[in-house]
Amino acid sequence: MSANVAAAQTKPLEGGALWLAALMLAAANFLVVLDTTIANVSVPNIAGGLAVSSSQGTYVITSYAVAEAIIVPLTGWLAARFGTVRLFVVSMLLFGLFSVLCGFANSIELLVLFRVLQGLAGGPLMPMSQTLLQQIFPKEKAGAAIGLWSMTTLVAPIMGPILGGYLCDQVGWSWIFFINAPLAITCSYFGWQMLKRFEGKLIKLPVDAVGLALLIAWVASLQLMLDEGKNLDWFSSPEIVALAIIAVIGFAAFMIWEMTASNPIVNLRVFRHRGYWASVLTISLAFGSFFGATVLTPQWLQSYMGYTATQAGYATAMSGILAVIAAPIAAQMSTKMDPRPLVFFGVMWLGGVTLFRSFGTSDMGFWQVALPLLFQGLGMPFFFVPLTGLAMASVETEEMASAAGLMSFLRTLSGAFATSLVTTSWEDKASYNRAELSGFVDATGQALQSLTQSGMSTETARGMIDQLVQSQSIMLSTNQIFWLSGLSFVIAACAIWLAPRPTKVADTGNVH
Known part of the structure; x- marks a missing residue:
């Protein structure tokens, strides 16, 4: 990061350009946070549109959240390996692409797949937008930059349910995803044009591939078990039992590996x-x-x-x-x-x-x-x-x-x-x-008799x-x-x- 900071100090953005870059980075953060809440009010519409139950509709929320959580520990390695600005721009473009694919999904399986990919693309955007804000702003204005970033983090959850509800009622649930594309393209274009000179020297750091594989295995197994447990009658189902075993063994192996690895993906x-x-x-x-x-x-x-x-x-x-x-x-x-x-x-x-x-x-x-x-x-x-x-x-x-x-x-x-x-x-x-309640309501039949007597x-x-x-x-x-x-x-x-x-x-x- 020191090379990035040095670059920012030698060629600082000023005036309107500085605040335009700040708004662009804040907008990227707004978009990612918005997508964590915009789907909440849309679950009944999505479930109805894809002919699935409401509990299956919530996979749209959990798949995005799990994918986003898994990619977060990799953000530092990705930024060092490919560059903070490149990671930001590519993540933004992929986020827009997978958002569009979510909107076109015609089955719950496809929608969940694209939501996973959308979460993987969006995960690095929150920390990267904040890191880049700190790099481009002079120290005396850093407070204003973080204030702007924090405000988008607070405002986005307010706007998510309102915007999601309006779009579902007026044009259809697909548009809660389609609206991401124009902003994602705009942010990625201006992000590269304005910030590419702040890119620092790339560092080839080793990645904890075993730790990452174990992390994905136990988290995905546990989430699938929780999502599918009710539909499959919990532990009477061999599939749920298998997922539980994988989750327990995977978690134990992950803990042991991360505590002994020289370069752990998660520093326990x-x-x-x-x-x-x-x-x-x-x-x-x-x-x-x-x-x-x-x-x-x-x-x-x-x-x-x-x-x-x-x-x-x-x-x-x-x-x-x-x-x-x-x-x-x-x-x-x-x-x-x-x-x-x-x-x-x-x-x-x-x-x-x-x-x-x-x-x-x-x-x-x-x-x-x-x-x-x-x-x-x-x-x-x-x-x-x-x-x-x-x-x-x-x-x-x-x-x-x-x-x-x-x-x-x-x-x-x-x-x-x-x-x-x-x-x-x-x-x-x-x-x-x-x-x-069925055993208590109208046990004597008086209510039924009263209603039938009324016509x-x-x-x-x-x-x-x-x-x-x-x-x-x-x-x-x-x-x-x-x-x-x-x-x-x-x-x-x-x-x-x-x-x-x-x-x-x-x-x-x-x-x-």
């Missing part, structure tokens, strides 16, 4: 720092809880509450409004005080709001759904910003890049795992609740009672998932106190 030695592993435990539990609930909300609203994709998008996006407002305050406070109370407050706030949401009813109006999500956003920056700083302050300076990559990998992976667990549990609990046919009356039972079963199941997510937040909040009080403040400029 950073877990010797108590502050780091406590921070990673907190962020994995909290982000998994948050992402799982975020994926569930639009599915529930569209499938059982009568919301359009646009309405569900507006409701889901509410959580980002106060997050954007509170972010500068959280960043300022995290540099002046012990970050642990801030993290505890942020995560406990998220847990409290999620527990409040577990008392929902099937006749709630839009604002009864949206207001808790609006207030939930207040806790997000107090959870994420100081927690990142605490984790990086806990490791040695030379370990920061490895620690940041590993934390990003586990955060993204926890979101993918939580999505599978939540959607599977939601349907399982709904089936169980339906069986329980309804027996078949219509039974259909109405059945619909009521199904609606309440789903509502109970949704509340139960929110309750479990809330408890997970509470556990995550308590976990931060396992970390010691930090003795230094980390420079998190290189953290993604």
